[in-house]
Amino acid sequence: MAAAKFDSKNLEIKTKSIEQTLVPLVTQITTLVNHREKPKKSEKTCKAVLEVGKAVNIAVNRFTAVGKAIANDNPDIKDEMVDACKEATTAGQNIAKLTNIQYDDSGQPMNFTEKSSMVRAARGLLSAVTKVLLLADRVVVKQLLKAKDKVDSSLSKLEYVSNFTDFVQAFSQFGSEMVELAHLTGDRQNDLKDEKHRAKMGAARAVLEKSTMMLLTSCKTSLRHPDCESAKENRDGVFSQMRRALAMIQSIVTDEYPSSLNGPASHLIxxxxxxxxxxxxxxxxxxxxxxxxxxxxxxxxxxxxxxxxxxxxxxxxxxxxxxxxxxxxxxxxxxxxxxxxxxxxxxxxxxxxxxxxxxxxxxxxxxxxxxxxxxxxxxxLDQASEIFQNNEDHDILGMLKNSGVAGDVDKVEGYSVKFIEHSEQLQEACRLLRHISGSAPLQISAEHAENNMKLLGPQTVSAAQTLAINPTSKIAKENLDVFSEAWEQQINDLSVLVKEINDVCQGKSCEKQVYLSLPRPGSPNGSKHGTTLKSVSVKPVKLDPEEQAKIAKAGLEMKLMTSELDADADKWEDTENDIVKRTKNMSSMAYSMYLFTRGEGPLKTTQDLFTQAEYFAEEGNKLYRTVKDFSFQVPEGSHTIELMSSLEKIPTYCQQLHFTTKSPTTGKIATFTKVDSTINETKNLMAAISRVITNCYYLATTYNLTVANSPIRQWRGPPPPIMNMHMNNDDTESVKSHYSTHSEGSLMRSTALHNKPMTSFGAFERI
Missing domain, CATH: 1.20.120 (Four Helix Bundle (Hemerythrin (Met), subunit A))
Known part of the structure; x- marks a missing residue:
């Protein structure tokens, strides 16, 4: 990748990691500059300054040694990196000379230079070190773009395969390359300073993640029914959406935005x-x-x-x-x-x-x-609220799917018109929500939601048309199910976005609170939480980054479920009834468990996670009893039968979760297996609860039923802490911990994924 020469007067730092790497150096240089202002310098002060100067020079030498190693592995930046390292070395030597103070016989400093000399040397050192870091960052960008190009190339191969054998091979290759891109873009998203760029990167990554399963089923359907025009349109739409996301990723990391991605420049918020x-x-x-x-x-x-x-x-x-x-x-x-x-x-x-x-x-x-x-x-907000209250989306989508399964082409066409009209209403709501969003990330999220619905609506219709034409096709049925699920998930995401925007409009913090149900200091048995539940005594274990990466997929799915539960609970007008309060309690508990899968939040060890899961199961049993009491009011009918069928699964899932958390473990591997099982059992329980809450809301609104309001203690912890990206290093090891050499000679960012990991590619196992 060709890159322009550095402008020494415009060294813009765009990543948090570079900024934090410079913090220790800035601190030391500030110490050196400030001491010049003191009128009197004791021998002790001068010796301390000398030591700081030596330390800076040594750190710079080690730092430039790593920079030179990077230069040798990357010929395209070698000349610039070598020059920058020479500048840094010279500046470090100047700092050491300026702090090497000699004394006369009376003990007074002889060659104490003016402050201006130190300022010039400090500026030179900061400029040179920044150049080295920016050049190293250019290598990271090159690696990310290389991964993006691989995915783009794999998409092109997938687009032109003509048989299932070639498709399986091409899709497997695409999968491995997509996972690599997911990790690199996740690191980059976390590292970007600009909140708009972070939001855009997150939106692009979300499109790629959600499109993977749609790509799989739409390609399979097109291969199975090559003469079906709607199947081809369905597949081509996914390719177009993914390529747009890849182009957005490139534009973010290169800071070049084509007009086709930016939209009309005159658009006002x-x-x-x-x-x-x-x-x-x-x-x-x-x-x-x-x-x-x-x-x-x-x-x-x-x-x-x-x-x-x-x-x-x-x-x-x-x-x-x-x-x-x-x-x-x-x-x-x-x-x-x-x-x-x-x-x-x-x-x-x-x-x-x-x-x-x-x-x-x-x-x-x-x-x-x-x-x-x-x-x-x-x-x-009223427009958005009216859409969710009417709940037309679920009904229209259901009728569209049923018509497709029945092979009724005429009905599919009729419901397609209604579905597209509803999609346009949702897009209109997103457009207005963007206008009132109080922050750039929320504005980008609203625009992202609007674009997704604009693209996903016609794709869902084409999937239904394909099934209607081929009603006996299992692949076409699976494809429609996938697109329907994607649409429903988009609706859930929109409901969460509406709540966040509403909170900001009302002056509330949009950060999700975390349910902290672990015993607090002074309460070893947890009695303050209204429970006598005891946990099995297990030595706490901290998972290493590799193990945390393995449970990232399950954690992401759990996070999406918490958003869905919150959206279900927010539909109720009476937000103080027992069903809503217990649902929100469990959603917040699960959110803290999700944060654990990212290495964040109040749960620091595996034992913390198991204890939280026990409380989660206990709260599930309480919710079961609350809904059981509510069900006695409900008239008999199909919805009542459906509610009771879903409800009776909750005690089983609660018991299974209790069994998992109480099972003894020995060794790190067994503990990791227990963590994985705990997360998955919690997900199963959450899925059952979501179905129950949806049925309860329908029955309560249909028959105008009430739910008991009793005092339920809600224990809330502080908002999730921000990951500390401070890199308190000023020598070679700091650079090595920040940049680790990749097997192909390029550099890979070594910071952990702070954003939601895009690794849920179960599609590759379903070909």
Whole structure:
């Protein structure tokens, strides 16, 4: 990969790891520079400074030795790396010379240099070390792009295979290359400083992860039914989506964004332009609404009014919301006109101080802007809420699937129209949600959700059409099931996003709280948690990174289940009933177990995990009894039978989870097996609970039933801690721990995956 020469005046650091690697060096250099300001220097101080200077020089020499080794393995950056290492070595030697102070007979320093000399040397050293780190990072980027190109090449091979034998071979190769890309992009996502880039990388990785199973079944269906046009469209749509995600990954790591990925440059976000407008109004106290400020205010308000059309022109916006938005826009125009008149008057009178009328107008303008902001938030959130309350999505998708299974082409066509209309409504909701999102990551998530639905809707329809044409095809049936599951998961993801955006609009933290049900200090038996459950005494074990990577897939699936449980619980109007509270308790417990699979959160050892799982099973039994009491109110019918069928599985899963956590283990391998079993048993219990909660909600709303409200203690811990990326190293070993040499001579980031690992490629075992 060709790269431009470094601009020494513009060494932009884009990764947290490079920034943290420089922290110890900056600290030491700051010490050296600051001591120059002291008027008196004792012999003790001078000796300490000398030691720091020597340490810096030694660390730089070791650091550059690793840099030279990197240069030898990567000819494309060799010349630049060697030059950067020479600069760093020279700068380190200068630092050592400046701190090597000689003394006269009276003990006073003889060659104590000015502060400016140390500052110049320090700047030179920081610049050179930064160059070395950025060049090493370029190697990491090259490795990631190489992995991306391999996946792209494998996709091309898959696209043109003509028989199942070649397909199996090509898909297996694709799988191994995709896993490598998943790890590299996960590391990169965690390391990026810019939150927008992190969010975009996460969105691209999510597309690749979710598309893998769809790629498998759509390709198999197309191979089995080569003359079916809808099968080909279905498969081609997946290829297109994955290539778009790969292009996004490349654009992020190279910082080059084609217009096709960025969308129209003129697209405005309501939250952002309202904030900019408010800032302009507030600054009027200083500008006195002069001619330049008036022009800016008029343009800004024009942008706001243009953007409100996305809300007022929407077919799903209620008449009441539409009228309120238009009313606030009219008020804003009138007040801006008044503000501008005051500015003209101030200019004519040559008044240099804010007037009382100006202050009142500014306050009124800010209030109107805030009211407009709240109104567009209510409009977007009400649209989304109405979609989830009506629950049309599940019914339409079910009818589409049933028509496909029955081979009824006409009905599939009819329901396809309804399904696409519903998809467009969801896209419209995502568009408005993006407008009110209070942060760049949420805006990107909303845009990602909109794009996914825009692509996934027609793909699901084409999968149903293929099955309707070939109703006896097991592969076509499996393919439709996969696309239906992907659609349902997208709906669940959207419900979580709506909740996060709503929390931000209300000023709440969007970080998920963690249920901490482990005994706290001073409570060794856990009696404070209302339980006498005792755990088997097992020596706590910490899993190493390789073992944690093995359970990452199960942990990710558990995390998705917690989102689904939260979404199910949030549907209830009565959020204080026992079913909702126990569901949220269990969701939060499971979330802390998910964090354990990432090496984070309050559960630090395997024994912590087992204890949490025991509490989880105990809470499951309590939920079983609560739902059992609720079921006595339900009239007999098919839904009641379905509820009881799902409910009776919960005690079995709880008992199995208890058995797993209580089983004795000896040795690390057995402990790891127990961890894996515990995670999987917890997932089974969560899946059963999700089905039960869905049925309970349907029955409660259909028959207007109530659920008991009793005090349930909810133990909450602090939000999950942020992974400490600080690398307190300033010698060769620090660089080796940060960059480890790959078998092919390139470099691989050695930081652990902080983001959700994209390794759930069970599709490769199902060919």
């Amino acid at each position: 309501m939250h952002n332009i309202l904030k900019d407008f408010t800032d302009l109004v507030e600054s009027s106290r200083v500008t006195q609404v002069d001619s330049s400020s008036r022009d800016k205010l008029v343009r800004a308000l024009h942008n706001i009014i243009d953007t409100t059309q996305d809300f007022t022109d929407s077919a799903y916006t209620s008449h009441e919301h539409r009228e309120k938005i238009l009313s606030y826009c009219d008020k804003a125009k009138m007040e801006l006109h008044n503000l501008a008149k005051l500015g003209v008057a101030i200019e004519k009178n040559d008044c240099r101080h804010p007037t009382e009328d100006l202050e009142k107008s500014i306050i009124k303008m800010c209030r109107i802007t805030l009211d407009l902001k709240k109104q567009v938030q209510d409009t977007a």
